[in-house]
Amino acid sequence: MTPAITYSLLSLVACIGLGLFSYKRHTREHNELAPRMIPWIIIAMACLATSFMLVVHLVNLFGIETGNRR
Numbered sequence: 001m002t003p004a005i006t007y008s009l010l011s012l013v014a015c016i017g018l019g020l021f022s023y024k025r026h027t028r029e030h031n032e033l034a035p036r037m038i039p040w041i042i043i044a045m046a047c048l049a050t051s052f053m054l055v056v057h058l059v060n061l062f063g064i065e066t067g068n069r070r
Helices: 003-027 040-061
Strands: none
Touching (some): 003 040
């Protein structure tokens, strides 16, 4: 396995983990009057978008062309 695939897989696992953690933090009950200081849902959505880009990158590394090249 090449280093690019290894780094991409590790990044994907880390991104999914951070996304699940931040989504869990967003959905927990919040009874305080003060607003949350960290926008957890924005972090979760950023991790989702980054994970999608990493999956496309991995597919490209395995040799499947995903772009429009003429």
